[in-house]
Amino acid sequence: MGKAMFSSEMEQDLSNHSKLLADMFHGLSVQKYCTLAYYFALCNKLNIPDSWAVNGKAGTDWRLHFVPDSILLFEVQMQHHLLDHLQLSISFLATLQL
Numbered sequence: 001m002g003k004a005m006f007s008s009e010m011e012q013d014l015s016n017h018s019k020l021l022a023d024m025f026h027g028l029s030v031q032k033y034c035t036l037a038y039y040f041a042l043c044n045k046l047n048i049p050d051s052w053a054v055n056g057k058a059g060t061d062w063r064l065h066f067v068p069d070s071i072l073l074f075e076v077q078m079q080h081h082l083l084d085h086l087q088l089s090i091s092f093l094a095t096l097q098l
Helices: 008-024 030-043 050-055 060-066 069-095
Strands: none
Touching: 008 030, 030 050, 030 060
């Protein structure tokens, strides 16, 4: 695992802040959450894996173990929402006679 170096208090702070951001911006993607975790680690002067620094976000190992279910659920809901809009657009375009 990507040794996320966060204490339980830090994990709670990160979780609380992510919930606040999600409320402000109508959701928070997994990618944004991983970027938030990366900057949170930097601001707290924690040792991070080299891959985090290279990619500018927390890695896959960390994400698989620490991303809250609510963030993952939002990702799935957004995908379904986008698919619904895409299907509506396709249906509308199909009615047009070009």
